[in-house]
Amino acid sequence: MKFFVDTAEIDAIRELHELGMVDGVTTNPSLIAKSGRDIKEVTKEICDLVDGPVSAETVALDAEGMIAEGRELKKIAENIAIKVPLTWDGLKACKTLSEEGNMVNVTLCFTANQALLAAKAGATFISPFIGRLDDLNLDGMELIADIREIYDNYGFETQILAASIRSANHMSEAAKIGADVATAPPAVIKAMANHVLTDKGLDAFLKDWEKTGQTIL
Numbered sequence: 001m002k003f004f005v006d007t008a009e010i011d012a013i014r015e016l017h018e019l020g021m022v023d024g025v026t027t028n029p030s031l032i033a034k035s036g037r038d039i040k041e042v043t044k045e046i047c048d049l050v051d052g053p054v055s056a057e058t059v060a061l062d063a064e065g066m067i068a069e070g071r072e073l074k075k076i077a078e079n080i081a082i083k084v085p086l087t088w089d090g091l092k093a094c095k096t097l098s099e100e101g102n103m104v105n106v107t108l109c110f111t112a113n114q115a116l117l118a119a120k121a122g123a124t125f126i127s128p129f130i131g132r133l134d135d136l137n138l139d140g141m142e143l144i145a146d147i148r149e150i151y152d153n154y155g156f157e158t159q160i161l162a163a164s165i166r167s168a169n170h171m172s173e174a175a176k177i178g179a180d181v182a183t184a185p186p187a188v189i190k191a192m193a194n195h196v197l198t199d200k201g202l203d204a205f206l207k208d209w210e211k212t213g214q215t216i217l
Helices: 010-018 029-035 039-049 063-074 088-099 112-120 130-135 140-154 168-177 186-191 196-212
Strands: 002-006 024-026 054-057 080-085 103-109 125-128 159-162 181-184
Touching (some): 002 010, 002 186, 010 039, 010 186, 024 181, 029 039, 039 054, 054 103, 063 080, 063 088, 080 088, 088 103, 088 112, 112 125, 112 140, 125 140, 130 140, 130 168, 140 159, 168 186
Parallel strands (some): 002 181, 024 054, 054 080, 080 103, 103 125, 125 159, 159 181
16 A cells, blocks of 8 residues: 655655655645645645655636646646545546546545546546544445445546545555555654554563663674
8 A cells, every 4th residue: 555645744754755655745725724835835845855646736616727726736746646626526627637647636535426436537546535434423444445346346547545544543444445545644654653562562672681781882
């Protein structure tokens, strides 16, 4: 499963990138606002750092506006994935932008039917939002499984990009189900390394080593 980092913070992306943990980046208007940076400036910096797809989101609500904004965003770098919402106008924009040879990430997906429409419209990525479904006491992972089944049934090439990931458990569950990509905040990716038994074992080893009085260097 590919790891995308869901942030517009350059230092956080760089740290994970140096460890080989970054296959791409996703941004959205909220993350850009949080960074306090100009959208084109920060997106260009991310694209220069990361080889994989970098999602940059349109903000227009009509198809014509999304298409125009998408074309402008694509001028930033070749690895831009234009992000559009899963609305009827978003699907229209996806169809046009995809046919022009652009990567398109269709976001804010909450049903398998929506994912099916996005695949038919030529989406490169579909972004089902796991955490937001869980917030409503619905099973976000069930949606990932449903989309995986549908896409496999018909050979759709659209990649499932599990989004709105809140925990390390979300990451492993998405991987087991067969999501192509998971995008998560840097803190969640780093938390995947944590386990209380790892900490406990390391503490015991170090105490035993101290008793030997030895040094390695």
